[in-house]
Amino acid sequence: MPLKLVPDNTNIGFVKLRFIAFALTLALTIGAGALLAVRGLNLGVDFVGGLTMQVEFAEAPALDTLRGRVDRVGVGDSALQEFGNDRTILIRLPLPEGEEGAVQRVVGKVRTALEQDYKGVKFARVESVSGKVSDELITDGLWAVGLSMLFVALFTWFRFEWYFGVSTVVALVHDVVVTMGFFALTQLEFDLNIVAAVLTIIGYSLNDKVVIDDRIRENLRKYRQMDIKQIIDLSVNETLPRTVMTSVTLLAALIALLFLGPEVIFGFTAAMVLGIVVGTYSSIFVSSSLLITLGVKQRAAGSEDARAKGAERIG
Amino acid sequence: MLDFPKWKTWSMWATVVLCLLLALPNALAPSTLALIPDGLPKSQLPLGLDLRGGSHLMLEATALDVEKAKLESLEDTVRGELRSAEGGAIAITDLSLNRGRLTFTVTDLARLDQAISLLNKATAPLGVGNAREVEINRGSVPGQVIVTPTAAGIAAAIDGAMAQAVEVIRKRIDELGTREPTIVRQGKTRIVVQVPGLQDPEALKALLGKTAKLEFKLVDTAADPEEVAQGRAPPGSQILTSQEGGQVVVKRRAIITGDQLVDSQVTTDQNGAPAVSFRFDSTGGRRFAQATTENVGKPFAIILDGMVISAPNINEPILGGSGQISGNYTVQTANELAILLRSGKLPVELKVVEERTVGPDLGADSIKAGIIASIVAVLAVAGLMIMTYGRFGVYSVIALAINVLMILGIMSAAGFTLTLPGIAGMVLTIGAAVDANVLINERIREEQRKGRGVIASVETGFKEASRTIWDANSLNIIVAIIMFLFGSGPIKGFAVVLSIGIATSVFTAVTIVRWMVARWLTNARPATLSI
Numbered sequence: 001m002p003l004k005l006v007p008d009n010t011n012i013g014f015v016k017l018r019f020i021a022f023a024l025t026l027a028l029t030i031g032a033g034a035l036l037a038v039r040g041l042n043l044g045v046d047f048v049g050g051l052t053m054q055v056e057f058a059e060a061p062a063l064d065t066l067r068g069r070v071d072r073v074g075v076g077d078s079a080l081q082e083f084g085n086d087r088t089i090l091i092r093l094p095l096p097e098g099e100e101g102a103v104q105r106v107v108g109k110v111r112t113a114l115e116q117d118y119k120g121v122k123f124a125r126v127e128s129v130s131g132k133v134s135d136e137l138i139t140d141g142l143w144a145v146g147l148s149m150l151f152v153a154l155f156t157w158f159r160f161e162w163y164f165g166v167s168t169v170v171a172l173v174h175d176v177v178v179t180m181g182f183f184a185l186t187q188l189e190f191d192l193n194i195v196a197a198v199l200t201i202i203g204y205s206l207n208d209k210v211v212i213d214d215r216i217r218e219n220l221r222k223y224r225q226m227d228i229k230q231i232i233d234l235s236v237n238e239t240l241p242r243t244v245m246t247s248v249t250l251l252a253a254l255i256a257l258l259f260l261g262p263e264v265i266f267g268f269t270a271a272m273v274l275g276i277v278v279g280t281y282s283s284i285f286v287s288s289s290l291l292i293t294l295g296v297k298q299r300a301a302g303s304e305d306a307r308a309k310g311a312e313r314i315g
Numbered sequence: 316m317l318d319f320p321k322w323k324t325w326s327m328w329a330t331v332v333l334c335l336l337l338a339l340p341n342a343l344a345p346s347t348l349a350l351i352p353d354g355l356p357k358s359q360l361p362l363g364l365d366l367r368g369g370s371h372l373m374l375e376a377t378a379l380d381v382e383k384a385k386l387e388s389l390e391d392t393v394r395g396e397l398r399s400a401e402g403g404a405i406a407i408t409d410l411s412l413n414r415g416r417l418t419f420t421v422t423d424l425a426r427l428d429q430a431i432s433l434l435n436k437a438t439a440p441l442g443v444g445n446a447r448e449v450e451i452n453r454g455s456v457p458g459q460v461i462v463t464p465t466a467a468g469i470a471a472a473i474d475g476a477m478a479q480a481v482e483v484i485r486k487r488i489d490e491l492g493t494r495e496p497t498i499v500r501q502g503k504t505r506i507v508v509q510v511p512g513l514q515d516p517e518a519l520k521a522l523l524g525k526t527a528k529l530e531f532k533l534v535d536t537a538a539d540p541e542e543v544a545q546g547r548a549p550p551g552s553q554i555l556t557s558q559e560g561g562q563v564v565v566k567r568r569a570i571i572t573g574d575q576l577v578d579s580q581v582t583t584d585q586n587g588a589p590a591v592s593f594r595f596d597s598t599g600g601r602r603f604a605q606a607t608t609e610n611v612g613k614p615f616a617i618i619l620d621g622m623v624i625s626a627p628n629i630n631e632p633i634l635g636g637s638g639q640i641s642g643n644y645t646v647q648t649a650n651e652l653a654i655l656l657r658s659g660k661l662p663v664e665l666k667v668v669e670e671r672t673v674g675p676d677l678g679a680d681s682i683k684a685g686i687i688a689s690i691v692a693v694l695a696v697a698g699l700m701i702m703t704y705g706r707f708g709v710y711s712v713i714a715l716a717i718n719v720l721m722i723l724g725i726m727s728a729a730g731f732t733l734t735l736p737g738i739a740g741m742v743l744t745i746g747a748a749v750d751a752n753v754l755i756n757e758r759i760r761e762e763q764r765k766g767r768g769v770i771a772s773v774e775t776g777f778k779e780a781s782r783t784i785w786d787a788n789s790l791n792i793i794v795a796i797i798m799f800l801f802g803s804g805p806i807k808g809f810a811v812v813l814s815i816g817i818a819t820s821v822f823t824a825v826t827i828v829r830w831m832v833a834r835w836l837t838n839a840r841p842a843t844l845s846i
Binding site for chain 1: 687
């Protein structure tokens with residue numbers, strides 16, 4: 001007997017729950033937004049400039065002593081952080097003032113100082129980004145996220161109706177804000193990799209929503225007399241096994257990466273895990289029910305017949 | 316849907332086999348790889364620096380510096396052209412470089428026109444059309460000439476300088492003996508240097524961060540020390556800092572520059588300390604000989620990147636075309652300077668604006684962890700799929716395996732690099748492929764529940780799900796393309812894998828699985844479906 005994550009003929013009244021869901025979503029979004037505003041993101045050197053050194057010691061160093069040693073080099077206040085295990089330390093230093101080449105000299109100084117005091121110290125990774133480049137990376141990142149959302153909205157509008165575009169983008173904004181709020185909460189480093197994760201979350205959350213939207217459109221045409229609330233409930237329930245199965249499978253893969261994968265992609269996978277959970281939630285509870293609030297018209301969706309027929313031939 | 320025309324089957328499997336052949340070299344040892352004749356696929360997927368260790372450096376030139384350098388070379392042109400003018404040298408005064416232009420005054424007004432036409436000839440027109448690299452105008456003062464580089468001229472100068480800089484950097488890195496450096500221009504004023512497997516990037520940075528402009532200039536012994544103390548140099552001279560401390564006033568015009576050097580080696584000076592020897596080419600040697608003959612007894616300054624290294628007296632003419640620089644050198648710094656002089660000066664100063672260095676051990680650890688995690692992830696996905704969908708799950712897993720190999724094959728052939736974010740992208744692509752199969756299989760289940768027959772269920776399942784898969788993946792492609800266009804570094808690597816992966820996963824998860832299902836249905840003619 002095959003495994004079924006969602007039993008046959010499941011019928012959950014998602015639409016009835018919509019006001020609770022809307023309230024929860026609003027609260028989550030505002031909460032995450034507030035966290036972002038108050039605590040802010042722990043921006044990596046990609047976005048604020050400066051330098052990070054991943055240093056491996058032969059034995060676990062006392063952090064206070066190490067911090068004192070680095071600060072005595074006189075290159076600004078250091079921030080230390082264990083990375084994966086207690087022998088691996090991330091040392092963050094601010095962007096030195098003055099000309100841009102100064103960053104390079106700082107690395108040299110710290111290296112000399114640590115090699116003197118700690119036997120067998122290894123610099124596993126050094127990243128330095130100048131202020132100008134980090135500004136560009138911020139701009140590029142914002143453009144990438146912003147444009148993705150815009151094109152998603154346009155595409156959904158073109159393929160479906162404008163309500164679908166709006167409801168999808170509202171749900172996506174929620175997904176992105178909550179994910180970023182998680183980074184504000186945990187103070188995990190927010191770097192370029194995380195931007196890639198956010199973009200992927202947009203992609204996957206979108207997948208979920210398109211699948212449900214597609215089913216709603218199909219059912220709108222099939223059951224012309226049925227109430228819109230019923231249609232949405234039917235569509236969400238019909239696609240529920242798929243939604244759950246895909247999310248569970250992805251989560252299984254991501255959790256393997258999270259715990260067994262290299263430390264460098266920990267933040268990335270953590271963001272993805274959260275994003276999948278949040279995206280699945282918003283697909284099931286928010287984006288489709290939002291269509292009711294936006295006043296989806298049965299007739300309007302029905303007139304899509306001609307366009308939809310064209311799409312069917314593609315498959 | 317059971318009807319699969321022969322040509323479709325053949326072209327489908329031909330595509331798969333082609334991609335697998337492209338992926339095959341990755342599984343071969345280098346010795347086996349060497350046996351493959353040319354013309355057959357033999358390129359392996361290169362690993363990114365984050366996986367195998369190495370340094371990524373982004374260097375940037377300031378456009379202003381290039382403009383300055385351009386003006387300085389214009390100064391040389393002006394002086395050279397006017398000195399060798401027909402009918403004797405044309406005398407000029409008040410030559411100055413400021414506010415992005417060069418001005419001078421021709422003393423003999425009668426020869427002003429000749430001077431302007433000479434310069435017009437000497438400065439090159441740019442490509443096609445009427446664009447010129449400089450504009451030459453008369454100034455308000457009689458006899459004054461103003462030479463202004465045009466925007467197009469500056470752009471061409473920047474372009475030329477960057478192209479030349481790439482060459483110089485390549486020479487310097489080759490001197491270090493590192494293998495397979497990647498040196499590419501990025502944008503207008505940037506160069507990205509990637510050197511894999513380098514233990515110590517400091518040596519590399521020391522070599523790249525220096526311009527290595529070597530000049531020999533006469534010391535201006537007539538300068539008034541009081542004026543100099545206030546930072547004012549006599550006309551035609553300039554004040555430079557000395558490496559040994561203090562300041563030296565030198566003539567602005569170099570008697571000779573490092574451009575004419577042909578060789579430079581580490582040597583020892585008369586005290587046994589490390590020093591750097593150099594040798595000029597024949598023209599440079601003659602000029603050096605002539606200059607030293609004319610100036611016996613006077614001091615001259617050896618200047619590197621605007622800093623006076625030493626200012627010895629010319630005791631006797633140096634006729635052999637070679638010389639020696641001694642300062643406070645260690646063997647290492649002397650060797651560095653020798654490499655710099657051998658490979659020539661950078662046409663413009665470059666600054667390191669971004670550095671990412673990964674030690675080789677960390678890279679190896681990342682690969683190991685990445686592989687273990689990927690295997691577990693794939694097993695988890697495969698297990699879930701087979702447990703849930705039985706036979707159809709097995710088909711999906713076969714398609715998944717083909718999918719991963721196809722991505723590797725396409726990436727190897729297209730010359731992309733596999734980075735850590737790329738591996739993450741691969742895992743997510745597996746997600747997309749799984750989703751496609753889940754969509755199809757769930758749809759088949761649904762149709763079965765509605766009481767449809769085996770073939771009708773499968774047919775509707777594929778047809779209805781395909782539309783959704785198409786919609787969802789078009790959107791994903793849009794996001795991937797935006798990531799590729801606007802993202803930098805890790806995001807780009809991720810986007811590449813994602814774009815290729817979306818295409819291959821639709822192909823494998825839909826087309827190949829459908830082929831397998833169709834064959835099974837035609838051959839076994841099952842009465843019921845267990846899905």
